[in-house]
Each structure stands twice: as structure tokens, then as C-alpha cells.
Amino acid sequence: MELLTLAVAALMAIVVAAVLSRRTGIATPLVLLVLGIAFSLVPGTPDFELEPDWILLGALPPLLYATAVQVPVLDLRRSIGMITWLSVTLVVVSALAVGAVVHLVVPDVSFAAGVALGAVVSPTDAVAATAIGKRLGLPHRLMTVLEGESLFNDASALVVLRTALLAITAGFSLGDAVFDFVRAVALAVLIGYVVGRSTVWLRSKLDDPVLMTAVSFIVPFLAFLPAEEAEASGVVAVVVAGLVTGHHGVRTFSARERLTERTNWLTIQFLVENGVFLLMGLQLESLLRDLDESSSSLPEVLGIAALVLVLLLVLRIGFVGVQVLLERRRRPRLDALRQRLTHISDHVDTMAQEGGPRIDSPRGQHRMSQFRRRIERGRADVAYQESEPITARGGAVLSWAGMRGVVTLAAALTIGQEVDERTLLITVAFVVAVVSLLLYGGTLPWLIRTLGVSGVDPDRQRAEVAELVNDITATAAAAMGPTDRIVIDGTPIDPDVATETLAWLERVRDARTDRGPEAVTLASQRVLLHRQIISLMRDALHEERAIGAYSTAALTRASALIDAQELQLDR
Structure with missing residues (x-):
């Protein structure tokens, strides 16, 4: 009963924090983090022990899947160089640099243990950053880099952490470490791709939306668990499965199925994501108590955390700056x-x-x-x-958006008791995560406004959507052929019905792009013809998505218009 009461209270806190966030402009994770910290310091508050498996096995797979299924593969491909640079190279360099500095400052912490701490604090969490970026209208490519980096850097960090912990107990071999990393990623990509394609095929054969929803809920775990059992990266497997599902589901699932799945996963993402941030804040009191029982002191923890934060920021600025310079050199080409x-x-x-x-x-x-x-x-x-160039101003935003989150604390808690100064390492990781969230997250909106970094002009975006709708409707109309010779599934279509329906298609093309044509009562032939046109429009849109001439925002709006027409026919 007590657990149920706490769960209900947590849900209420999440809803209240979301309302406050919309009214104050402060990202919901930051509000919940502060609420959790404040509540943990109230006398008589029950202890909240965060089990690492709750996050790494229970929360991380659905969170990564919910994000990956919405990220267009096309956008990732176009920014894959920068995403890989930040999510793999920067993570490894940051882990080694933090390990060396911490070992130098605190000799009792071995280099391997310092690298473990570096691996814990190196991955960024884009939840708060993307929430702020969407509200303030950051350019789409910056948002893609932030989301793509957060999708893959957890895998890099966890592999480095596992290698560092192994080095503490069994020694270290560079060749073995590189081989294990490549093997873990390659095997995870294969498992994630197979799971993604298999579940998309399975769901396409199901005619029950309840069953389809049930299958979608277990997809991230179908990818994560086998990958972990095979000693591969479960995180990478989940991300790949999500990307495959999102990419192929556009053509495989109906509009209603996609809408239902999107709503379900947005709800799960909202509750789990924000619930974990609240739980993260509630850990403060127990961590302070453990620190009092150890040989470390709070000033020592704060000093090391400040040093780590500065080092991580300097490294991130340097790595982002390299990409900005490379981008500038690429433009003349x-x-x-x-x-x-x-x-x-x-x-x-x-x-x-x-x-x-x-x-x-x-x-x-x-x-x-x-x-x-x-x-x-x-x-x-x-x-x-x-x-969509990455300018110096955009690079400054990317550099300042390096917030750490719940994965940092959960990964820190996996450090075993056999590691010397374990309490010190965990507390430093917690302070780094909290300070980065509050400092960067609290000042990021000011930085974005000061630098004047903004996305596409709304008028320009509406014009692009109108042009895209014009192109795909023209392609669909041309693919239908002459109105007196249209046959669909063996059913000849009356020329008058075809002419009337194609006239409706013209109205769709000429209508405002933010709302569809008015509903009309359709005869059986008219419904059949409408469905065929919508199918051809979706094929044309898929072709445009593969080419990539239009922005993701325009493609999404056009897809929503087609879905609205399909849902209208269903009604």
C-alpha cells in the first residue's frame, strides 16, 4: 500500500512539474530534479534506493527505443560523422582524460577506477536539452546531433566502463579491449536489425491493435536481452531496432496504428523519463549519508567534481570545434x-x-x-x-548542451564494492550529473536567445510543405493513369467517379496545408479509389523521403496530412 501511495504521488508530481514547466519555460526534468532533491532533504523522508538494474535494464531500453523510433534514418545518415565523433571518440577520450586527472589528484584512486568514473560521466543526456531546443526552435540539424549523440554514447560509455572494471580485477589489454568493442557493436547491430525487421513483419500480419501494441512494448527488450546475453551492446541493439521500426513502419503500418503507437510511446517516455529524474533527485540524502560514513569529505567531492566538469566542458568544446572547422572547410567543396x-x-x-x-x-x-x-x-x-550548416554559434550551443543524466548515476552504482574509494566515485558522478543539469540546463535558453540560434522560418516551412504536397499529389494523379481505364483490384472505376475523385485531389493540393478537405460521404467505389490515391501518395512521399530533397519537418507535415485523409476514410 505504501509503495502504491508513493507511485501515485510520483505521478502527481510529474504532472504538476509538467504544468509548471509549460508556464515557467523551465524543462520538466530540471523541475523534477529540484523537487526530488528538496523532498529528500525533508526530515522523515523514506530512503529511496536506486537499483542500477531498474535503470539499465528496466528504463533505458524503452527510453532509447521511444527516441530511436522517431528519429529519421535520413537525418542520422547526414550527420553520422559528427554523431560518431561525439558519441564514440569523445566518450573514450573523456573517460581516459578523467581517469588520468582523478588518479593524479587522488592517488588512492587507481587509473582504471578513474577511467570507470570517466566512462560514467562521459555520456550526455539530451532529454532536457532537446526539451529546451524544441521550445526555443533550435535548427533541426542541431536537434538531430543532440538526439543521435545521446542514442549512441550510452553504449560507448557502458563498454568503456565494463572494460575499466575488468581491468581492475583481471588486468587490461588494448587489443582485447578494441576487439571486444568492435564485436559488441557489430553483433548488436545485427541483433537489432533482425529484431526490428522481424517485429515489423509480425505486426504487419496482426489485425488486432491490442496485439500490435503488446508486441511494440516488448520490442526493446527483445533486442536488449539477447544482445546482453551474447555479451554485445544491448543499448546499440535497442537503438537499431527502433531505427529499423521507425523507418519501415512508415510504409508498413496504417495511419491509425502509427498514431496509436506514437501516443503510447510518448506517454511511456514522458512517465519513465521524468520519473527517473525525480528518483535521481531523491538519491541525494542517501548519498550524503554514505559519504559521511566513508573517509571522503564533501569539500573533496565538490573539488573533484568541479575539476571533472571543467575538463569535460573543455574537451567537448574542443571536439565540437573540430567539427565546426571541418564543416567550414567542406562548404567550398x-x-x-x-x-x-x-x-x-x-x-x-x-x-x-x-x-x-x-x-x-x-x-x-x-x-x-x-x-x-x-x-x-x-x-x-x-x-x-x-x-543546415553547423556554425560557430550552433557549435557553442552543442558544447553547452553537454548535460549528464540518469544513466550517469545508474552506471556509477554498478561499480562494485571491490573498487577502492567507491563512495567517492559514485558521489562525484552524482554531483557532476546534478550540477551539469542545473547549470547547463538553466542557462541554455539564455545562451540560445543571446546567440540568436533559430530554426526554419514558419512562412518558409509552410511554403515547403505546400510544394511537397503539390509534388506528391501530382505524382499520385499521374500514376492513376487515364480516368476511363482505372481498374483497382479487378474493380473497374466509373469515369465520373474517377473525375470527381481526382478533382478532390486537386482540392487537397490547393488547400491550406494545416488542415485537410471537408469530409464527404463516399460510395464504395469512391472509397476504393481514395484509398488507392492515398497509397500512391504515400509511395511518392516515401520516394521523396529516400531522396531527401525536403526537410524532415515538411515530410512529417505531409505525412500527417495523408494520415488524416486515411483516418477520415476509416471514420
Whole structure:
């Protein structure tokens, strides 16, 4: 009964914090963290022991999956260099640097134990940063980098932590460590891909939304647990499964199924995410009590935490600065790349005009189509790099958004009793996480406003959505063919019905993009034709998503418009 009462109280606190966040502009995780800390210091407050498995096994897989399933693979591909640089290289360098500095300052802490602390505090948590960024309208590419980094840096940090803890008890081998890291990632990618594709296929065969929802809830654990049993990275497996599900689910699941799944996972993400931040704040009193019972003192902990925070910030600024400089050096090459793509496109068109047995054959036509698609994708990538550059101002925001979160504390608690100065390491990790959240999270909105970093202009975005809707409706109308010869699933469509329905399609194209056409009563043929057009529009949209000429925001709005039409037919 007491546990149930505490759970209800926690849910109420989360809801109240969310309301306060919307009224004050402070990110909900920060509000809950402060509430948890304040409540833990109240005399008579019960002890809250945070079990690492609750976070690493119970909360982390669904949180990562809920984020990964919403991140477009196209955006990750376009920023994969910077994401890998920050989520892998920066994590490893930060862990080694923190280990060396802590060992130098506190000789009782071995280098391996210091590296374990470095691995714990190196991964960033993008929850608060993305909440602030979305509210203030950060550019989409900055948001992608933040989310992509937080998806993969947990895996890097946990692998480094496992290697450091193994070195404490069994020695260290660089070759073995590198091999284990590559093996863990490669095997996890394979497991995550298989789980993602298999569950998408299974859910496509189910006609019961309850069963589909049940399967979606177990997907992250289907990926995480086998990967961990195989001594691979369960985190990477979950992320890959989420990315595969989000990418293929766009075409496989119906609009209602996608809407239901999105609502369910947003709810789970909201409750688990914020509940863990509240629980993190509640740990303060127990950590202070453990510190009093150890040989370490609070001033010593604060001094080491301050040193670690400064070191992490300097390293992050340096690594982000490298990417900003590389981005600046790449810009002059974009014109040359565009000209090269134009030359290739002209060559392909010339080959198509000249024809020949190899070109005119079905296989040749397919290959020519693939070539043109790759060229268009290349042009879209160039346009994206030009429209979404990582500038010095954007780099400053990325550098200051390096907040640590619940994974830091949960990973710290996995450090065993055999490690000397364990209490010191755990408390330092907690202070680093809390101070980074409050300091960076509290000042990030001010920094964004001061630097004037903003996203796409709303008028420009509406115009882009209108252009995209125009393109996909035109493609769908052309794919239908002449109105007097339309046959769908063996059913000939009356020309008058086809003409009327295509006129409706014109109204969709000309209507405001933020609302669909008014509902109309449809006969059976009209419904059938509408469904076919919507299917063709979705195919055209999927093609545009593969090419990437339009922004993710425009693609999402257009997809919502198509889904609204499908849901309207269902009603």
C-alpha cells in the first residue's frame, strides 16, 4: 500500500512539474530534479534506493527505443560523422582524460577506477536539452546531433566502463579491449536489425491493435536481452531496432496504428523519463549519508567534481570545434560536388536518349532509375549541408548542451564494492550529473536567445510543405493513369467517379496545408479509389523521403496530412 501511495504521488508530481514547466519555460526534468532533491532533504523522508538494474535494464531500453523510433534514418545518415565523433571518440577520450586527472589528484584512486568514473560521466543526456531546443526552435540539424549523440554514447560509455572494471580485477589489454568493442557493436547491430525487421513483419500480419501494441512494448527488450546475453551492446541493439521500426513502419503500418503507437510511446517516455529524474533527485540524502560514513569529505567531492566538469566542458568544446572547422572547410567543396552531380546527370540523360539493348531492357531501365535516384539524393544532401550548416554559434550551443543524466548515476552504482574509494566515485558522478543539469540546463535558453540560434522560418516551412504536397499529389494523379481505364483490384472505376475523385485531389493540393478537405460521404467505389490515391501518395512521399530533397519537418507535415485523409476514410 505504501509503495502504491508513493507511485501515485510520483505521478502527481510529474504532472504538476509538467504544468509548471509549460508556464515557467523551465524543462520538466530540471523541475523534477529540484523537487526530488528538496523532498529528500525533508526530515522523515523514506530512503529511496536506486537499483542500477531498474535503470539499465528496466528504463533505458524503452527510453532509447521511444527516441530511436522517431528519429529519421535520413537525418542520422547526414550527420553520422559528427554523431560518431561525439558519441564514440569523445566518450573514450573523456573517460581516459578523467581517469588520468582523478588518479593524479587522488592517488588512492587507481587509473582504471578513474577511467570507470570517466566512462560514467562521459555520456550526455539530451532529454532536457532537446526539451529546451524544441521550445526555443533550435535548427533541426542541431536537434538531430543532440538526439543521435545521446542514442549512441550510452553504449560507448557502458563498454568503456565494463572494460575499466575488468581491468581492475583481471588486468587490461588494448587489443582485447578494441576487439571486444568492435564485436559488441557489430553483433548488436545485427541483433537489432533482425529484431526490428522481424517485429515489423509480425505486426504487419496482426489485425488486432491490442496485439500490435503488446508486441511494440516488448520490442526493446527483445533486442536488449539477447544482445546482453551474447555479451554485445544491448543499448546499440535497442537503438537499431527502433531505427529499423521507425523507418519501415512508415510504409508498413496504417495511419491509425502509427498514431496509436506514437501516443503510447510518448506517454511511456514522458512517465519513465521524468520519473527517473525525480528518483535521481531523491538519491541525494542517501548519498550524503554514505559519504559521511566513508573517509571522503564533501569539500573533496565538490573539488573533484568541479575539476571533472571543467575538463569535460573543455574537451567537448574542443571536439565540437573540430567539427565546426571541418564543416567550414567542406562548404567550398559543395559547389564542386554539385557540378559533378550535374555532369553525371547529363551523362545519364544522354545514355537514356541514345538507348540501346542494355538501356531499353527492363533491367537497364531499372538501373537508370536507380542512378537518377542516387543523383537526386546526392543533390538533396548538398542542399541540406548548405541550408543546415553547423556554425560557430550552433557549435557553442552543442558544447553547452553537454548535460549528464540518469544513466550517469545508474552506471556509477554498478561499480562494485571491490573498487577502492567507491563512495567517492559514485558521489562525484552524482554531483557532476546534478550540477551539469542545473547549470547547463538553466542557462541554455539564455545562451540560445543571446546567440540568436533559430530554426526554419514558419512562412518558409509552410511554403515547403505546400510544394511537397503539390509534388506528391501530382505524382499520385499521374500514376492513376487515364480516368476511363482505372481498374483497382479487378474493380473497374466509373469515369465520373474517377473525375470527381481526382478533382478532390486537386482540392487537397490547393488547400491550406494545416488542415485537410471537408469530409464527404463516399460510395464504395469512391472509397476504393481514395484509398488507392492515398497509397500512391504515400509511395511518392516515401520516394521523396529516400531522396531527401525536403526537410524532415515538411515530410512529417505531409505525412500527417495523408494520415488524416486515411483516418477520415476509416471514420
